[in-house]
Amino acid sequence: xxxxRNIVFTAVIAGLLSGLLMTVIQHFSTVPLILQAETYExxxxxxxxxxxxDAAPAAGAxxxxxEHHHDEEAWAPADGFERFIYTAAADMLSAVGFGLVLIxxxxxxxxxxxxxxxxxxxxxxxLTVSLAPGLGLPPELPGMPxxxxxxxxxxxxxxxxxxxxxxxxxxxxxxxxxxxxxxVLLVAPHLIGAPLPPTHETxxxxxxxxxxxxxxxxxxxxxxxxxxxxxxxxxxxxxAGEDIAARPAAGLASR
Amino acid sequence: MVTNSAASAVSVxxxxxxxxxxxALLGLFIVGFVGFSHLxxxxxxxxxxxxxxxxxxx
Numbered sequence: 001x002x003x004x005r006n007i008v009f010t011a012v013i014a015g016l017l018s019g020l021l022m023t024v025i026q027h028f029s030t031v032p033l034i035l036q037a038e039t040y041e042x043x044x045x046x047x048x049x050x051x052x053x054d055a056a057p058a059a060g061a062x063x064x065x066x067e068h069h070h071d072e073e074a075w076a077p078a079d080g081f082e083r084f085i086y087t088a089a090a091d092m093l094s095a096v097g098f099g100l101v102l103i104x105x106x107x108x109x110x111x112x113x114x115x116x117x118x119x120x121x122x123x124x125x126x127l128t129v130s131l132a133p134g135l136g137l138p139p140e141l142p143g144m145p146x147x148x149x150x151x152x153x154x155x156x157x158x159x160x161x162x163x164x165x166x167x168x169x170x171x172x173x174x175x176x177x178x179x180x181x182x183x184v185l186l187v188a189p190h191l192i193g194a195p196l197p198p199t200h201e202t203x204x205x206x207x208x209x210x211x212x213x214x215x216x217x218x219x220x221x222x223x224x225x226x227x228x229x230x231x232x233x234x235x236x237x238x239x240a241g242e243d244i245a246a247r248p249a250a251g252l253a254s255r
Numbered sequence: 256m257v258t259n260s261a262a263s264a265v266s267v268x269x270x271x272x273x274x275x276x277x278x279a280l281l282g283l284f285i286v287g288f289v290g291f292s293h294l295x296x297x298x299x300x301x302x303x304x305x306x307x308x309x310x311x312x313x
Contacts, residue, residue: 004274011282022307030307076299083303090301094289094308100282104275108267130309139309152311153291216309 002241007103009238014230015096022095022223023088029215031087033208034142040203041143095223098125099231105164109172112232122228123221124167130220132163132186136194139216141209144202147195159189 077083102125112118133156140146166185169178267275289301290310298305298312305312 001274003271004277007274007278008281011278026303026307031303034303034306074295074299076296076302086300087303090289090304091307094286094301094304097282097285097289100278100285102282104279104282107271108275134309137309137311140306140312142306142313146311146313149293149311149313156311157291216307219307220309 003107006238006240006242007107007235008100010231010234011096011099011103014227014234015099016092018099018223018227018230019092019095020088021226022219023084023091025219025222026087026091027084029219030212033212033215037141037143037204037208037212040205043203095227098129098224099227102228103231103235105168106232109168112235114236115229115232118228118230118232118235119225120228121232122224122226124164124171125228126221126224127167128160128163130217130224132189133159134213134217135190138209139213141204141212143204144209145197145199147197151195155189155192155194159194162186162189 077086102121106112106117106121112121136159137146137152137156146152162185166182169182169185173179288297290305290308292298302312
């Protein structure tokens, strides 16, 4: 159990710190653009209210920009400080979750063995979770048209899984056949293609969306690099109770 | 160095499989809850996070 406890402890520390940093960066990069986009969303009221998310595809033909709305009945944090606090909490929680998965994969593949491999795992996380799914489903602003949520989530998760396995095969195997399989896994989701909205018409200016896409990628790249490096550094500090003999001695020596 | 890490990757000891599997599942559950839950309240609370992480939203 000490391994599980140490990993959870590491992920919580690294996740809270990197999630907090991400919240601060987002506050100046992505969130202002989201708020700006919401003004366009609210400016088209006939498209925005009344139907639930599940009913969106049916209404989509009549009002393509209607996918996003804030239901009157459902609770939502008040704009301003409350919204910031919930965003910060969700950021840190996601970061802890990403950290747990990152450490589990790294440990299964022989451990971090220093901050440098942690940084590389972080970059791999960015490629897997941000860039690869973003090639098919670019970061969306509120008020932008999109295909049905369920099918996009399936494509997103499949793409992330294929990319993770592909990167793992490239990094941790030495066979040409497996490398070829890795390329297939990396490319296949994009050949199949992400679910597209029926129309691309939106009130959100394309210039605003372009700035948002840039801000999302830049923010996530910094976040993943920090998360990967921090998990590797903190992981080295907390090894209490783990069997020292089980550690690959050669890996430690090579550092 | 590279061959060492590759060798240790193949031989993940059986005692590690369960804690590592539990860790990964816990992490996926957390990310799934924050980023993919269809609950309206969770969506609203994590709204800006979902957009900023480029999760599918709405």
